Amino acid sequence: MLNTPAFVVDTLALTRNAAILREVAERSGARMLLALKAFSMPAAAPYLYFEGTCASSVHEAMLGMEAFGGEQHAFAAAFSEADMRALMQLGIHHVTLNSFAQLRQWRRIAAELGHTSTQIGLRINPEHSEGQVPIYDPCAPHSRLGIRKVAFEGEDLSDISGLHCHNLCEQNADCFARTLKAIEEKFGDLLPQIKWFNFGGGHHITRDDYDRELLISTLQEFHKRYPHITYYLEPGEAHVLNAGTFVCRVLDVVENAGPIAILDGSAACHTPDVIEMPYTPRVFTDPHWSGESMPSPTALRAGQPGEHAIDVRLAGPSCLAGDCFGDYSFDRVPAPGDLLYFEDMALYTMVKTNTFNGIHLPDLVLRTAPKTFKVVRTFGYEDFRSRL
Template identity: 40%
Template sequence: MKVDTITYKEINRPMYILEEERLRRNLSIISDVAKRADVEIILAFKAYALWKTFPIFKEYIKSTTASSLGEARLAVDKFGKKAHTFSPAYTDYEIDEIAQCSSHLTFNSLSQYERLHNRAKNANEEISFGLRINPEYSEIETDIYNPCAAGTRFGISADKMPETLPSDIDGFHCHCHCENGSDVFERTLKHIEEKFSRWFKQIKWINFGGGHLMTRKDYDIELLVNILKEFHNRYPWLKIIMEPGSAFGWQTGPLVAQVIDIVEDKGIKTAILNVSFSCHMPDCLEMPYHPAVRGARTIEENPDYSKPYTYRLGANSCLSGDFMSAWEFDHELEIGENIIFEDMNHYTTVKTTMFNGISHPALAFVHSGTNELEITREFGPKDYILRMN
């Protein structure tokens, strides 16, 4: 069926919606940056893994990055190419299959490398090994997302690195951004070079990780391209890899939910929805952040519920804290009305749960040009029961 992508009035049940036109816009921007800066930009599954859209991705990019055996298998089985893989720690019972599914394998510590690199090489003779480095600098303000915070479990600091790298280490991997701009990357790069450039002559590639939000409207793409070109000039033998996640799925579509009840207590009105922040928008509670709701004004502090159209939005789970405050609408909400949460594809569809057995939103795709809605996956009680089996 055709849908109105402003109101989605044709939809009456929860649904994550990916709009092809928006996705292709992001892919075009990312592909252009890669060509102009002569770098490889790959898709990080930890932020986006809707594999039925991979045929579109493959028109623009060549590779993906994995953080687990499941993601590495996804790369091979659905993207059709081995993954660039990093994990904080590989297990004895998965390392062989992970290596078989990986073109690049980055070790988080020297002890992991020493214990497992021979097994990985025996499983895949063509694999390229890397080490994750810790520049001990990050501008990420939320500690839960900061991999360079004191006591981090991620990467090797310069003082723990041997002067001569193992002969089969080909690259460095560094991840210390989270939806940051190119100005942050410019400042971070100074710390990376200051601490680790003396090893650059011993490696062939460097992976600057994710968090480079190059598809955000205010992102300075020209600065990014210039930074990368200047880095190339300083170290022309190094292949540069970047693996943003959010940038691919950024602003590609909403989560559409419906109002199923409206309750009031102590003057606070709550519109209860058929979706859950805990289950279906977990970053809102983890980060935390207030998602934008189409047609409503977000009120993050001191909401005035005496105003006629100010509401909390609450879930239909039994978790008491599964709600957020507050939004001001321009009308009184009604049962059955759509509530459209903007930008709910990256780091959302990959993190959902089936806690409480709540019905999981369907996955859908809007084709560009026609606005035809294709439902790519629906979920029911059997999915929850099988998960608990």
Template identity: 40%
Template structure:
């Protein structure tokens, strides 16, 4: 985290940063984009933004300095790509709808079908349109441990298995799309490609493009980008295809925080509890879904004997809206700031107004070390969802 921002957050007196608030660090986003761009240039591939992981459109002008496009999984995301990235979308939706399909096609450069039945149903409506169609495949191999995020579990609804596809790609079907990674490394990708090629090698040779989906966490410390570049280059040259990657987490990895404030501190049956002005259930649902315990700046991730220790809870009335215990160097008090680290990717996109809680504000810590408040939310945001 930027030390100037940390000082700004902890300064005494009034601050221009509201609470709760998501804060994107512009310099860190640029650093990630520079690394990602270096990979795509060296490997001769195209890397695009996955809106399902990062949809903060106020940051899209910076993203467009490095990435040529974005992938969307709904008509609303497609419109966001069109309006704020200024390009047609790479689109994949698990099931297209009759009423909106023609608009989806008109707003997309690439269109991936989830199943052979979807392709058969809608293929005639893509004829003569300036869109390149593909199909998502299921290589039946994934190293994702959590079933909720594993698209290759038995009975998965995501992608066609080899027995569901013909030996020849029909006219108009030009691409192969797979997505089986989740914050994985290049060695996992290498093993995944072995499974993909063993099942779909014949179709890969017929394709014009192959979309590797997301989950390539190349901006995480220790990720072997040279190994990734080698894999991508070899695949592209072997099959003579355009290779596309669409990472979600990698774009905004470690680029921002969620700042919150302690509202109450009390003892509950021998356990010290601190209630915050944010919510794990409504504002950080990934922490409960995955689940994982988020990092808090200037705290101990696990309880330390002899140090002030608290069970942190959200402000909704859901009994399970709490996180495990954290220790601090000094006791918490009402008004203290709690700063959750790495809360930009797959967090902002999942927030809700459950229980009528306000959504966190959104801001940017600019490269010139100033804070810009992008958006605040209130009653209208809650009402408009109901």
């Protein structure tokens, strides 16, 4: 019996995603990295397919080296001087810098430390938007992410071995193909002189309707044009898509223009993207749940409001009025003690949790076989206190 709330990561689903990513990497020639920002549970590493990781900070880089292995890449909108020193001391293999001022700072520190082993790349902004939502569009007007072509004028690129472009968010291969075209149009003159290109994340490669053949052929064509360039993909979500469940228990049901079920899981503390993005996660109930991340035939999926007999709002226990997962409909109002299962909850969840209100952090659990659970981590008062 699991304690709640809990994030349950289904290793069988991870293995399925890993097989897809492996095939894409092998056929396209891309080296596949894991973006640790989306998911970085060390216990799950053996079930993933990656040739290295990309970090957004020194701490993620340390974790990548300690728990994941392979090639270590790092990018941040800006690194402090201390961050740069730490990355060099860690021996990071690739660093991607976001401005020429950062590049000059890196060069100065590297010269002082005699550090030469890191491959240096620059993040570019191809000024080509594929995203509809500005906060997830690195090419939106006024974006701070990536260097625009105009800023390259007169700069010394002698020690630059690679370029990086992250332009997608949960997108299909057609978006990547158009982005690549924009990159080649704008930055084509730099491609003969670089050794590697990192095409970022946001490629939803493991999604059912993702056009993997288009991704593979687009990369194969790129390779024909630039055989000297090693290219990387660094998805996060695609590694763990549909591979995790957030298990919550109903604590109480209150009434205000309809029933509101208050859960022991909090949208604000445990799944902040539900509020930030925002989105309404899929939910199901299943008295025979085996831990599978996708609902089984015995599961009852919560509907949209109006679809089933009764509309119910699912909400968290915190003081935040907006701590809500969303409005759903069920055949009956969930009762205190009932378990509810939120789908697709491995990505951008446990990496983003917080202890606002002192609310208990969810257990982290691996499901290794049907009805077989391994509790990897539980949290208590000390985890709350030690951060304050």
